[in-house]
Amino acid sequence: MSKAAADSVIDVDPEGVMRTISALISELGAFSAALILHDTVYQMTRREGAVRLAETLAGHFPLYGEIIETDLSPAEAERVIRESTDRLSETLKTFSSIVVVGIESVILDNLTRKLPESRFYLIPHSETLEAERVLANFPPNVRLIDVREIMELGGTHSVLLSYAFCEMLEDSFIYPVTFRAVGPDVRSSYNRIIGLKLLSGYNRYLDDMAPLYSTRQFFTHQFGII
Amino acid sequence: MIGAFLISVLIATLIIQALIPARKMIVILSGATVTLTIAVTQGNQRIWDIYSGVPWDVLVILLGLGIFSSLFARSRLFSALAVWCSRASRGKYLLILIMFSSIMFILSCTLNNLTALLLVLPVLLSILKALGATQGFIALCFSMVIVACNLGGAATPIGDFPAILLMGTGSISFVRYLILAFPMCILLFGVLLALFAVYYNRKGSEDAAPLERSLALISMAKLYRNFTIDKTILYPGIGVFCVMFGLWIVAGKIGLSPGIICFLGVGLLMVVKNEAAEEIVRHEIDFESILFLTALFLMVSCMAGSGILDSVAGFMTVYFTDTKMLVCALMICCGISTAIFSAGPSMATMLPIAQQIIAKGGVPGETVYVGLALSVCAGSSFLLTAATAGPLAQSIVGKSGLTTREGQRATFDFMTFLPFGIFAYTIIQAGGLVFVLLRI
Numbered sequence: 002m003s004k005a006a007a008d009s010v011i012d013v014d015p016e017g018v019m020r021t022i023s024a025l026i027s028e029l030g031a032f033s034a035a036l037i038l039h040d041t042v043y044q045m046t047r048r049e050g051a052v053r054l055a056e057t058l059a060g061h062f063p064l065y066g067e068i069i070e071t072d073l074s075p076a077e078a079e080r081v082i083r084e085s086t087d088r089l090s091e092t093l094k095t096f097s098s099i100v101v102v103g104i105e106s107v108i109l110d111n112l113t114r115k116l117p118e119s120r121f122y123l124i125p126h127s128e129t130l131e132a133e134r135v136l137a138n139f140p141p142n143v144r145l146i147d148v149r150e151i152m153e154l155g156g157t158h159s160v161l162l163s164y165a166f167c168e169m170l171e172d173s174f175i176y177p178v179t180f181r182a183v184g185p186d187v188r189s190s191y192n193r194i195i196g197l198k199l200l201s202g203y204n205r206y207l208d209d210m211a212p213l214y215s216t217r218q219f220f221t222h223q224f225g226i227i
Numbered sequence: 228m229i230g231a232f233l234i235s236v237l238i239a240t241l242i243i244q245a246l247i248p249a250r251k252m253i254v255i256l257s258g259a260t261v262t263l264t265i266a267v268t269q270g271n272q273r274i275w276d277i278y279s280g281v282p283w284d285v286l287v288i289l290l291g292l293g294i295f296s297s298l299f300a301r302s303r304l305f306s307a308l309a310v311w312c313s314r315a316s317r318g319k320y321l322l323i324l325i326m327f328s329s330i331m332f333i334l335s336c337t338l339n340n341l342t343a344l345l346l347v348l349p350v351l352l353s354i355l356k357a358l359g360a361t362q363g364f365i366a367l368c369f370s371m372v373i374v375a376c377n378l379g380g381a382a383t384p385i386g387d388f389p390a391i392l393l394m395g396t397g398s399i400s401f402v403r404y405l406i407l408a409f410p411m412c413i414l415l416f417g418v419l420l421a422l423f424a425v426y427y428n429r430k431g432s433e434d435a436a437p438l439e440r441s442l443a444l445i446s447m448a449k450l451y452r453n454f455t456i457d458k459t460i461l462y463p464g465i466g467v468f469c470v471m472f473g474l475w476i477v478a479g480k481i482g483l484s485p486g487i488i489c490f491l492g493v494g495l496l497m498v499v500k501n502e503a504a505e506e507i508v509r510h511e512i513d514f515e516s517i518l519f520l521t522a523l524f525l526m527v528s529c530m531a532g533s534g535i536l537d538s539v540a541g542f543m544t545v546y547f548t549d550t551k552m553l554v555c556a557l558m559i560c561c562g563i564s565t566a567i568f569s570a571g572p573s574m575a576t577m578l579p580i581a582q583q584i585i586a587k588g589g590v591p592g593e594t595v596y597v598g599l600a601l602s603v604c605a606g607s608s609f610l611l612t613a614a615t616a617g618p619l620a621q622s623i624v625g626k627s628g629l630t631t632r633e634g635q636r637a638t639f640d641f642m643t644f645l646p647f648g649i650f651a652y653t654i655i656q657a658g659g660l661v662f663v664l665l666r667i
Contacts, residue, residue, distance in 0.1 A: 010438050017435075020630070021357045021442045029449060037449055041441050106449075129628065131349060137303070138453040 007046040011054045015061045022062075027127035028135050030105035031176075032166065032199050035065040040075035048074075067167055067200045071227070078227065082107055085226040089197070090115035092224065093160060098122065100146075100154050100191075102163035102183065103176040104135070108197065108226065113143050122146045122154055126176040148182050155190025165196040165216050165223065173198075173216045183219045196220030199227055229270040230535025236262050237526050237576070241568045248612075252519060259522035266529035280528030284486030285388075285395035286517055291489035292385060293516075295468070296339035297507045298500060302460035305334065305343055309350035310454065313447045318358055318440030320432060321424060324368050327351050328375040332416050335379025336386050337468070340616050341513075344376065348620065352627045353450060357443035358435045359632040364427065369620055369639045370647035371423050374608045375416060376616045378655070381604035382412035384475070384485075388520075389574040389603040394475075394485050398582065399596045401475040401485065407597040412604075415658045419651055460500055467496045520571055527575050540583030550589055551667055555660055557581060557595070558602040562656050565606025566613045574603050594666040601659030609652035611644040 018038075025034035042051045055066035073081065086108050093099055093112070099119050101109065103126035113121050121143040125135070132145050146154075151161075163183065165173035173196070183194060196216055216223065240258030244251040266272040312330050316322035327347065334343040351372070355365060380387025384394040384404040393399050434440065471492035478485055497504035530536055547553035557577065565573040581599055585592040611617035621639055629637040 013436050013438050016634070017359055017439055017632075018442065020359050020634075021435075021439050022446060024353055024356065024450060025446050037445060038442065041445050042438070045438065045441065106452075110453075134349070134450060134454075138451070 007050040010045050011042070011050045011057065013054075013057070015058050018058060019061050023129075027125075027130045028104065028106075030103065030107070030126070030164075031064050032068075032105050032164070033107040035062065035068050036075065036078060036107055038062075038065050039068050039078070043075050064166065064200075071200065073227075079107075081227050083111060085224075086111040087115070089224055089226070092195075093119065096158055096160040098154055098156070098159040100124070100151060100159060100161045102126070102148075102151075102161065102179050105164060105197075105199075106138070109139070109143075113139050117142055120144070122150070124148050124151065124178060124182060126178045148178060151182055151187055152190055155187070157192055159191055161187070161191045161194045162197060163194070163219065164199055165201070165220065166199050168196075168198050168201040168216055168223075171215050171217055173201075173214060175214055175219065179219060180214065188221070191221075194219065194221045196223045198223055198225045201225060229265065230530065230533035230538065233262055233265060233270070233526075233530050233533050234535050234539075236265070237530060240526070241572050244572075245568055245612075252515060255519055255522045259525045262526045262529045266532060270529070270533050272529065272532045276532060277525060277528045280531055281521065281524040282392065282396045284484050285392050286521060286524075287486035288385070288391050288395050288489045289388065289520070290512065290517055291486075291493040292391075293339055293513055294493050294504070294507055295464075295496065296342040297511045298460060298496060298503060299338060299464050300342050300346055301503055302457045302464060303454060304456055304461055305346035306350060306451070306454060307456050308334075309347045310447060310451045313350060313354045314444060316354070318354075318443050319434050320358070320360065320364055320368075321427060323351075323354065323358075324364075324371060324424065324427065325420060327368070328371045328416075328420055331372050332375040332379040332382075335376045336383045340376040340380055340387070341619055344372075344616055344619055344623070348372075348623045349627075350447070350451075352624070352629055354443060354447055356627075356629055357446050358439060359630075360637075361432060361633075362631045362635070362637060363430060364432055365624075365629065365631065365637045366639060366643040367423060367427060367647065369624060370644050370651070371420065373611070373614070373616050373620055373644070374419060374647070374651045374655075377604045377607040377614055378412045378416045378419075380607075381600050382409045384408075387604075388571050389600045392574055392578060393596050393600060396578070397484075398578070399593050400479055403593050404597065404600075407593060408600060411597070411601065411658065411662050415601075415655050418658070419654055422650075422654070423647075460503070463496060463499045467492050467499075516571075520575070523572055523575050527579060531579050536579045537583050540580050540587070543580070544584060544587055551664055553584065554590060554595055554598065554663055554667065557584065558598050558659060558663065559656070561599050562602040562606040562609070562652065562659075565603045566609035566652070569613055569615075570603045570607050573606065574599070591667060594663055598659050598663035601662065602656060605652045605655035605659060608655060609648050611641045611648065617644065 022034050022038060025037060039051060042054050051069050055069040058065050090112055094116055097119055100122045102124045104123055123143060123145050125145060136143065136145060163179040165175060167174055188194060196219060236258055240254055244254040266277060267274055308330055312326040316326050331343060331347060381390060384390045384401045390404060394401055394404060471488055474483065474488045475485055478488060543553060547556055561573060561577045577599060581595055584590060585595055607614035611621060624639040631637050
């Protein structure tokens with residue numbers, strides 16, 4: 002694609018792009034939405050356009066910029082995530098109940114099919130989702146639950162998962178629902194509370210955008226995804 | 228005297244239920260109780276005669292098709308079709324208008340349009356949200372979808388209540404209705420869609436930016452990434468429906484009423500999908516509509532028994548000496564009363580009058596019946612409140628939190644629909660009148 006054509010593609014209103022992907026962020030997860038955006042833009046403009054769009058969206062969707070910073074093509078990112086999820090499923094196969102705080106479809110689509118014997122309880126990170134549509138995309142071993150139900154699902158055969166975005170040293174960004182869900186009482190109910198590390202390391206875009214939380218405050222174990 | 232009182236009670240009941248829709252069941256049941264009591268005690272009518280005046284076949288067909296629609300909806304066919312429409316539209320507004328209106332027309336031809344709306348609108352809302360449509364386009368698109376539902380419902384004898392009433396009461400055969408109404412409805416749908424498209428182009432609306440369009444289409448694909456049609460419901464459903472359709476065509480020759488055919492077909496499908504059917508019968512059947520129409524039919528039966536409808540028909544015949552004028556007046560009355568009281572009450576009241584006029588001779592029955600169905604369709608498209616699809620669409624849009632391209636909350640209400648409704652009413656009513664005048 003010529004530079005002029007690429008320019009016309011990425012010459013967009015950031016708020017328009019955010020409106021377009023808002024349903025993806027709500028129902029598939031922010032990280033998954035960022036990957037889809039990366040894939041779409043990469044197909045239209047290759048890396049150069051993606052980098053420039055990351056600058057345009059820096060104030061609105063910093064997670065996209067963080068993905069671009071990894072220098073991975075969409076296909077490479079997909080491969081890395083698939084391999085990590087395969088390893089994660091090996092770690093989780095002894096648990097009968099898997100409670101997940103926040104939805105990231107790029108991970109859960111694979112995980113729920115790899116572990117058909119386990120029951121998955123998903124706590125959405127957004128209130129603006131169509132529950133029926135979300136569930137229709139997952140196998141029958143998945144249920145959506147409210148954050149208030151998290152305590153009664155604890156026990157030795159249960160594990161709790163959530164996401165730690167762009168971890169640096171002991172700090173990371175988390176979904177607000179993780180902050181509400183994982184309190185001291187919940188930590189005592191679950192043997193393992195695993196933080197799935199997404200884009201750990203350098204964070205150029207997110208650094209000034211959102212508050213950091215100590216990962217140790219929430220997770221007993223961590224697992225690197227990408 | 229009794230007849231005049233009964234008709235006054237009916238009109239008062241219809242006005243009150245239209246003014247207080249939240250209490251319409253209490254109003255209609257109270258009206259039916261008063262009418263029945265007066266007809267039996269003062270009008271010397273026997274209760275069994277009143278019951279026999281109720282078109283039970285119509286209620287059976289409505290009930291059966293309701294169960295069939297719910298069962299069919301579980302196959303996810305509607306959602307799959309809507310997702311396909313989104314993809315085929317390539318994110319272009321004009322194609323979205325054409326695709327979604329067409330799909331609603333087709334679905335409403337055979338299935339309950341409320342069920343179809345409930346499953347198709349969320350997909351339409353998602354694509355409009357992703358593309359950032361303007362308020363003008365949102366109003367245009369949803370208005371056309373509502374009109375398409377009404378026209379689709381009028382196109383076949385099983386699409387909506389007025390047509391079911393005509394078939395269920397034996398006024399017109401399945402095949403004759405299909406032959407006369409379907410081409411007219413297709414034609415009117417095409418004309419309206421073309422005019423709406425011209426209006427859209429005149430407004431000079433622009434499509435979303437290429438990146439937004441690509442993202443919107445990919446979003447739809449991802450949001451419905453693992454949506455699969457349940458073939459265990461779809462295939463038996465289509466099979467049973469085809470058998471029912473075939474039997475309806477030859478119903479007269481084999482001596483089965485349309486209601487019995489519907490009962491047999493739905494019963495068969497319920498046996499095949501017994502678990503889902505049990506749940507639908509327990510939780511999803513629209514008993515409210517059935518009860519509403521039963522009360523209405525009882526009131527109309529009381530009126531018919533009192534002889535007042537004969538008097539109204541006789542008065543109209545005397546007043547309008549020209550047959551064409553008489554039929555046109557009847558159709559316009561039917562259209563306007565549908566806009567005010569909705570299709571059920573309007574058709575239930577007008578049909579016996581039409582039957583009396585036809586019985587006096589000189590008027591081709593089938594043409595008048597299809598003309599009435601088109602008038603009801605016109606009236607249903609006049610005001611947003613005239614057909615149940617309108618308030619449902621208004622509610623779904625309101626709850627969806629849909630925003631316009633300018634970031635404001637999108638609205639689809641009585642006033643936004645009104646200009647499109649008046650336009651659609653004019654075209655459909657005029658089309659119906661031309662159809663009747665050409666055939667008389």
